[in-house]
Structure formats: C-alpha cells, structure tokens
Amino acid sequence: MTPSTTVRSPLRLYGRDDELATLGNLLALSRRGEGGALVVAAPPGLGRTALLCAAAEAHRARGPVLWAMAASAERAVPYSGLGALLGVGPAGASPAAPPTGITPDALAGRLREFADGGPLLVCVDDAHAWDAASRAALAFVARRPGAGSGIAFLLSASDGTAFAGLPTLHLAPLGEVAASALLDRLTSGSEGLDPVVRAELLREAGGNPRLLAGLTGRLTPDQLAGRTPLPWPLPGGEAVLSAHAERLDDLPDRTRALLLLAAAAQEHEPEGAGADALLLMRTGTRAGLPRVFLDRALFDGTGTGGLLQRSGSRVHFAHPLAARAVLHHAPWARRRAAHELLATLLAEAGDRDGADDAPARDG
Known part of the structure; x- marks a missing residue:
C-alpha cells in the first residue's frame, strides 16, 4: 500500500458532472466543519480513482489530504490498511509501522490530530481490498465522524457491500x-x-x-x-479485464465454474441476450454442480457474488465486462470444455425437438 498526500491533477472527466457535484457537496460539508462520508462504487475502469483525484485536487487548497491506495496482496496483514493511511501525516512525517489493534476511537483521535482544527479529506482508493480489521475501523469512524470534526471520508470500492450503511455513489458506464x-x-x-x-x-x-x-x-x-x-x-483491454477478474479469485470453485458456463453460453446468443437459465441449469447439472447451489444461483439470484442476475427466463451478468473477464481469466482448456459441454446439450435438445416434430408412421 502506498500512502501519499500528493495526488496528480486529474485529466478532464467526461460525463461525470453530477458525480463531481456530489463530491463538491461532501467537501462543502467538511469546510463548514461538519463530517461526512461517501463511497464511490464501480467496477474497474469506470473512473472511481479519477473522481477521488479530482476531489483531492479541489480540497488541497483548503486543507490536508490523507491518501492511501489498497493492495490486495496485503489483505492478510492485519491493520496494514491503517498503517498505509496513518504512516504519512499532512506535514510529511516519516512512515510508521502498521498499528496493531488500534481502536476506532484511537483512529478518530489520530485523524483529528491531522485535521488540526481544519477540514480534512481522507481518501482510500480500492478500500474493499483493505484487510478486514482496517476496513472495520475505518467504516466505524466514517459512520460517526462527529459533529464539528470537519473530516470527510471518500472511499472507492468495487461495490457498496464492503461498507454497507455508508452513503454510496454508484458509477454507471459513460453515455x-x-x-x-x-x-x-x-x-x-x-x-x-x-x-x-x-x-x-x-x-x-x-x-x-x-x-x-x-x-x-x-x-x-x-x-x-x-x-x-x-x-x-482488439488489443488493449487486458488490464481492465484482469482487474475485473481479480474478484473471481475469492469465489468458490463451483461459483467460478458456473460463471464460466454462463459466459460461454452468452457467446452462443445475440449480444445483450444473456443466457437461458434452464440451459445453464442442465449444463451445470451435467458438469456436476450441486442442484441446490444451481437453484440459488440461477433462480434466487444468490451465490454468485452479485455477478449474475435473473431476468425472466434469462440470466445476465451484472456488468457486461464481467462475462469477458471470466472468459479472459479462465485457462483455454476450461473454456473449450465449457463450450463443448454447451454444444452437446444444445445438440441433444435439437434432437429431442426434431423427434417431437416428426410425423408418426403407420405400422
């Protein structure tokens, strides 16, 4: 994790006027001495980091910015997130060792010291990738910034689940x-x-x-x-697809298997049509996935980490790039096996339909 109080000036943001206005309201609260918090939630590539940079640039002339960028490789190190955040103060103090067992009250006290009576902006990019202890302490303090604190918390995350209860701004793709x-x-x-x-x-x-x-x-x-x-x-999309695929590593094997089948099934359909839920049920059963799991994932909408959504008889990925990321992340042999299994079931279904439609013969 890299703590920093220096943030590069962002390029112009296109199609984000409403979002920038929302960030401006948060900064205005801080300047009036009030506390506030906002989570900017979006899949990779939609500009959540750019929005945090824009807010930091706007705030810098009025007060200090504490900035930390999370690294998923350090999620297993307790309090490493808070160490990144508190390791460098507004005056450029030397990095400190990661704190151990810091309480939310102690964290709030450290932040008030950094603020020194003025407005303070706390930015944590990719906050969902922090270790659990740091996330819990940060969420507790962000929910209760305290009257007159002047501390604004601006967090970015892949979705809003890691910081449930905090106001959340969901970014949509550009128009x-x-x-x-x-x-x-x-x-x-x-x-x-x-x-x-x-x-x-x-x-x-x-x-x-x-x-x-x-x-x-x-x-x-x-x-x-x-x-x-x-x-x-088209080349050039590898970095974004890899970032989308990172969350797959935390999912159970059976969930990743179903997501691969769903992504492969979509390639046999017109763009935007999704996949047939009953076909996925049959394919998943043939692949050895538990029926209870398939029922929950395909008909109750649970068990896939929010990546699959049901709409009538169809199943769609919550974000179009998620399907491409699943295919990009899977080894070629598994992708081929998924397509072969789908082709087999589609052929069997065609044979049954043909038999049903065939005219009866006498004798």
Missing part, C-alpha cells in the same frame, strides 16, 4: 455522448477517425473510459483512419 467526446480527446492527434472504427471502439468499450483509452492506444494511425483492418480481438 454515448460522453464516450464519444472522450474518444475525440484520445484521438485528437491522429489524422482522422474512420466512422466505422469509431463505432467499433465505442461498442467494444461499452462506456468504460479506461477500456476505451486502452483500446484506442493500441491501434495504429492507419487502423484508426480505416486504411488497414482492425485486429480481432
């Missing part, structure tokens, strides 16, 4: 107008962007600004201008 404006910015130095290439980049990025930047940055001027064909699959 078409904002994504198109960002694409214009990203390609402003090129000779020209072919309309077909523009449409393909916007479709592939799905409103994810980090993904759009990654895809655009890997294309040559001739490819952007439409003079040479685009590679397939």
Whole structure:
C-alpha cells in the first residue's frame, strides 16, 4: 500500500458532472466543519480513482489530504490498511509501522490530530481490498465522524457491500455522448477517425473510459483512419479485464465454474441476450454442480457474488465486462470444455425437438 498526500491533477472527466457535484457537496460539508462520508462504487475502469483525484485536487487548497491506495496482496496483514493511511501525516512525517489493534476511537483521535482544527479529506482508493480489521475501523469512524470534526471520508470500492450503511455513489458506464467526446480527446492527434472504427471502439468499450483509452492506444494511425483492418480481438483491454477478474479469485470453485458456463453460453446468443437459465441449469447439472447451489444461483439470484442476475427466463451478468473477464481469466482448456459441454446439450435438445416434430408412421 502506498500512502501519499500528493495526488496528480486529474485529466478532464467526461460525463461525470453530477458525480463531481456530489463530491463538491461532501467537501462543502467538511469546510463548514461538519463530517461526512461517501463511497464511490464501480467496477474497474469506470473512473472511481479519477473522481477521488479530482476531489483531492479541489480540497488541497483548503486543507490536508490523507491518501492511501489498497493492495490486495496485503489483505492478510492485519491493520496494514491503517498503517498505509496513518504512516504519512499532512506535514510529511516519516512512515510508521502498521498499528496493531488500534481502536476506532484511537483512529478518530489520530485523524483529528491531522485535521488540526481544519477540514480534512481522507481518501482510500480500492478500500474493499483493505484487510478486514482496517476496513472495520475505518467504516466505524466514517459512520460517526462527529459533529464539528470537519473530516470527510471518500472511499472507492468495487461495490457498496464492503461498507454497507455508508452513503454510496454508484458509477454507471459513460453515455454515448460522453464516450464519444472522450474518444475525440484520445484521438485528437491522429489524422482522422474512420466512422466505422469509431463505432467499433465505442461498442467494444461499452462506456468504460479506461477500456476505451486502452483500446484506442493500441491501434495504429492507419487502423484508426480505416486504411488497414482492425485486429480481432482488439488489443488493449487486458488490464481492465484482469482487474475485473481479480474478484473471481475469492469465489468458490463451483461459483467460478458456473460463471464460466454462463459466459460461454452468452457467446452462443445475440449480444445483450444473456443466457437461458434452464440451459445453464442442465449444463451445470451435467458438469456436476450441486442442484441446490444451481437453484440459488440461477433462480434466487444468490451465490454468485452479485455477478449474475435473473431476468425472466434469462440470466445476465451484472456488468457486461464481467462475462469477458471470466472468459479472459479462465485457462483455454476450461473454456473449450465449457463450450463443448454447451454444444452437446444444445445438440441433444435439437434432437429431442426434431423427434417431437416428426410425423408418426403407420405400422
């Protein structure tokens, strides 16, 4: 984890005027001497870090910023998160060893010392990746900043579950107008962007600004201008897909197996159609997954870490990039096996339908 009180000035944020206004309200509370907290929740690549940077930049002229970025590799080290946050004070003190057993009251006291009577902004990026002890202490203090504290807590997380009870701002993918404006910015130095290439980049990025930047940055001027064909699959999305896939490592094996089947099933369907729930039930059963687990995952909507959602007879991933991340994360042999199993069941279903439709023969 890297503590810091220096945050780079962010680039212009596209399509986030409402979100920036919400952050401005939080900072205004801090300047008036009131406490407040906000969790910015979004899948990787939608700009939660950029929003924290923007808030830190806006606050810096009025008071200190405590900044910590979590690292999932240190989740098993108790209080390592608080060590990152408190290791460097506003005046640039020397890093301290991670505190052990610090109470929420003690944490609140340290933060009041940093604030020194003025407004303080506490930013924790990827706070969901903190160790459990640090998350619990931070959440307790953020829920009770105290009247007159002037401390604002701004946390980013992959979703709102790690800090339930705190006000949460959920980021949606960029709309078409904002994504198109960002694409214009990203390609402003090129000779020209072919309309077909523009449409393909916007479709592939799905409103994810980090993904759009990654895809655009890997294309040559001739490819952007439409003079040479685009590679397939488009390169540049590996970092975002890997970040999406990180949360898969914490899921049980049977959940990851079902997610792979669901992602593979979607590839046999029109874009946005999801997967057939009954087909997934049959496929999961054939793959040896417990029936009780499949019932919960496919019909009750539980047991998949919030990644799968039921809509009528269809099952969809909560975020479009999650399905691609599942496929990207799975070894090739497992992906092939999932597709082969689905193909077998689809062929069997076709054979049954054909038998049912066949005319009866006499004698």
